[in-house]
Amino acid sequence: MKKKVMVGMSGGIDSSVTAYMLQEEGYEVEGVYLKLHNRTDGYHERNLGYIKDVAEFLGIKYHVLDLSDEFTQKVYDYFVDSYLEGSTPNPCVKCNRQIKFGAMLKFAKEHGASYLATGHYAKTDGKFFYEADDKTKDQSYFLSQVEKEALPFMMFPLSTHKKEEIIKFGEKLDKAYKRITEKNESQEICFVDTVYTDIIKKHANIDMPGKVLDEQGNVVGEHKGYMHYTIGKRRGFTVHGAHEPHFVTKLNPKDNTIVVGKKESLEINNVEIENLNMFIEDKEFDCTVKLRYRSKSTPCHVKIENDKGYITLEEPAFGVAAGQLAVFYKDEKVLGSGWIKNAK
Numbered sequence: 001m002k003k004k005v006m007v008g009m010s011g012g013i014d015s016s017v018t019a020y021m022l023q024e025e026g027y028e029v030e031g032v033y034l035k036l037h038n039r040t041d042g043y044h045e046r047n048l049g050y051i052k053d054v055a056e057f058l059g060i061k062y063h064v065l066d067l068s069d070e071f072t073q074k075v076y077d078y079f080v081d082s083y084l085e086g087s088t089p090n091p092c093v094k095c096n097r098q099i100k101f102g103a104m105l106k107f108a109k110e111h112g113a114s115y116l117a118t119g120h121y122a123k124t125d126g127k128f129f130y131e132a133d134d135k136t137k138d139q140s141y142f143l144s145q146v147e148k149e150a151l152p153f154m155m156f157p158l159s160t161h162k163k164e165e166i167i168k169f170g171e172k173l174d175k176a177y178k179r180i181t182e183k184n185e186s187q188e189i190c191f192v193d194t195v196y197t198d199i200i201k202k203h204a205n206i207d208m209p210g211k212v213l214d215e216q217g218n219v220v221g222e223h224k225g226y227m228h229y230t231i232g233k234r235r236g237f238t239v240h241g242a243h244e245p246h247f248v249t250k251l252n253p254k255d256n257t258i259v260v261g262k263k264e265s266l267e268i269n270n271v272e273i274e275n276l277n278m279f280i281e282d283k284e285f286d287c288t289v290k291l292r293y294r295s296k297s298t299p300c301h302v303k304i305e306n307d308k309g310y311i312t313l314e315e316p317a318f319g320v321a322a323g324q325l326a327v328f329y330k331d332e333k334v335l336g337s338g339w340i341k342n343a344k
């Protein structure tokens with residue numbers, strides 16, 4: 001009997017090709033579309049239109065799973081609250097753990113699927129995640145908080161293929177392919193159409209001018225409201241009499257002040273992390289760490305004690321923000337990750 005694979009279908013080219021490839025490989029494929037937002041602007045109808053075309057072409061069944069309440073609670077509210085608290089969120093990491101490889105995986109298992117496949121660019125052998133071959137598309141950073149129990153059920157068929165092959169496969173989808181590729185490229189964060197402040201504005205007054213402080217606490221300028229800034233930002237505030245660029249080093253939501261300093265004040269050598277998700281048992285090890293998506297990997301030493309991690313960097317990093325994720329790598333293998341609490 002053919003093994004069943006549930007494919008998370010977004011209506012985009014990557015997940016459509018994922019479904020097609022798995023069918024060609026001989027799996028019984030079913031699709032599932034997650035309704036993640038309560039949008040009423042035709043967004044879901046449009047995506048479901050693309051999915052219907054692909055499903056008809058492949059002759060597969062697809063489901064619609066409404067996870068909007070769970071998504072609001074676990075991803076959207078966390079996103080808004082983080083900015084209110086002066087930290088920088090990573091909603092895709094939360095979504096992968098709780099929604100896509102939490103609730104969607106549960107749904108796949110309940111429907112008799114042996115695997116859940118998505119169009120993510122990453123690899124897994126059931127025990128670890130690895131970077132995708134195409135490093136410019138790699139999404140292993142965003143997957144590193146997924147519970148290790150989920151890994152044996154995950155499949156990422158795109159990760160071993162070149163983009164040209166994916167396009168070739170896509171073209172075979174014919175009419176469905178043409179419609180999918182007519183739509184805009186998907187955004188970085190699925191619920192942010194423009195900039196993050198447009199979302200925060202719906203929940204808080206973000207335009208509250210305040211004082212810019214130097215590292216000694218002296219008032220040196222003005223800003224537009226602390227929620228407009230993230231660590232490392234260098235524009236949108238004034239610093240009287242400054243000749244060199246100044247960067248945001250700290251946000252103080254309590255008194256709506258921001259602290260700025262020169263480039264060297266962004267330098268950090270030690271990072272404390274919490275809520276770790278580790279794929280190895282070691283409590284002390286050497287590896288490399290990414291402190292932001294797309295940042296370069298920095299060699300480091302890690303010590304884990306009482307569910308907290310202490311990272312000593314071998315070379316300084318700049319502009320590390322509380323709330324972002326530190327992801328550990330050994331070459332292409334993801335060893336685990338934790339949320340950044342402090343950096344100094």
Ligand SMILES: Nc1ncnc2c1ncn2[C@@H]1O[C@H](COP(=O)(O)OP(=O)(O)OP(=O)(O)O)[C@@H](O)[C@H]1O
Nearest residue numbers: 008009010012013014015032033034118119120186
């Ligand atoms: N609303 C959704 N419902 C079901 N699965 C989804 C949904 N959104 C994303 N996914 C799955 O997660 C994968 C990665 O999501 P991401 O938003 O990074 O994809 P993408 O590169 O835009 O992919 P696609 O071209 O398939 O839209 C998708 O390829 C798809 O398999």
